[in-house]
Amino acid sequence: MQHPERRLLISVDMERYSRRSNLQQYEAQRYFRELLHEAADTVGLDRVAWTTQQAGDGELAIVPREVSESRVIGKFVPELNRRLRSHNSSRLPVARIRLRVAVHQGLVHLDGANGFPGNAVVFVCRLCEADPVKKALAAFPEAGVALVVSTEIFRDVVSEYPEEMRPERFLRIEVAHPDKEFREHAWLCVVDEDLSGVSVPGVVPPDGEGSAQAVEESADNGEAEAANRAADHGGIRTGDIRVKGQNAIGHGATAIGSLGRDTNFGTGRGNPR
Template identity: 65%
Template sequence: MQHPERRLLVCVDMERYSRRGNIQQYQAQQDFHRLLREAADEVGMDRVGWTTQQAGDGELAVLPRDVPEARVIGRFLPELNRRLRQYNASRLPEARIRLRVAVHQGMVHLDGANGFPGQAVVMVSRLCDAAPVRRALAAFPDTGVALVVSADIYRDVVTEYPEEIRPDRFRKIEVVHADKGFREPAWLCVLDEDATFWRDDSRSEPDDSRSEPDDSPPQAPTEPAGRRRIDPGGGPTANGGIRTGDIRVDGQNAIGPGAMAIGSIGRDAVLRPDPDR
């Protein structure tokens, strides 16, 4: 076993790849690799030196030691996003290529028998597969890249050496894979979009509309101490008073203990015991 090396890791996954037919998958793979290579060439990065683990819908790349991390995040990914936007502009939605990209760094074994052993590899893969990243990409149909980076990459690279990427467009998220016992903070950005104001509706409280019906009898509403209720009415009254909806009065202006006003509000208001008390 060789000693592990600290490297920059980039995990890329195509959106909705499995929904494509055979020929569409074949073409998407060809264009996916071409777009990655062209974007890398444009910013002076040689894809030939990347050590990759391929999948049909993406790849895990271990980058060479001498590749500047700031160039990967601040130049390569924006260039890739621009090329994807241009590519997708003339294609039907089902033929477009849109990517989730995760970036992390850490110790990795390059001589594994079936991939790259190392917790850093597990981390970057979990980030790429995170539900918030999937939802963010779906929420911005014109973008080409939804990027998620680990907390240390955001701190050390994004905020210090942003180049063509804006640190203020990142938002903090929590990546959770409960079935795998995984929970980590990360930072999410939808390239050339402002996702900081995007509302992730899935994070709202769960919908209880499917719960079992409540068969218990309805309970009378309770009133706080010192508060009295005036029955609702509607329209003007004969003595110039005004009928209104429920008016709640606190403190010294309350209408006597255990009573409520009926009809208009004014000199001729009728008082009767409040049945709810």
């Protein structure tokens, strides 16, 4: 086993590939490869030197060490989007090629027996399969590429070159695959489109209020406020109850509730603390 290498990883997946007929899949694969090669050649990238793992509806690409991340994200992806839009403009929707592109970097073994072992490979593929990325691309029928990048790529590349990358067009999202125990943040954009007015699942606002934890805390706070209102109007206010003594609450047991009192169950008396 050779030592792993730190590389830039690109996962590309074609939208609605499985819904095509055999002939349509055949044609889509051909145009997919042609468009990728043409876009790379236009911006000075040699795709022949890329290490790739092919799938019918996409590919995983491991980029040579000497290739600049900013060239891939700031030049190659926009050129690919431009060519896809041009290609699709004269075709029926069923024949159009639209891509989800994910970019990440990390350690990868290039000598795997049946692929490229490495958590970074798994990570970039999870990003490409994410539901928010699919929904964002679907929201713009004329778009060519939905791009999702890892937090590291956004921080080190996208945000450092704002004139090329336009970081203000990216939304922070939560990528979740519960069945695969995967939950991570990433950054999403649809190239040359404005996502600000589109409802995309999993969006995390800058203050973090959209995260799963914040949503759960908000629900807890809402329950507490409802309890407070009930108490203010003569109702019963409940809160966290800590039981003193017996495990079961029965006659003579004491519980401390959010009212700040000790209540003796079965006696009808509440003792101020």
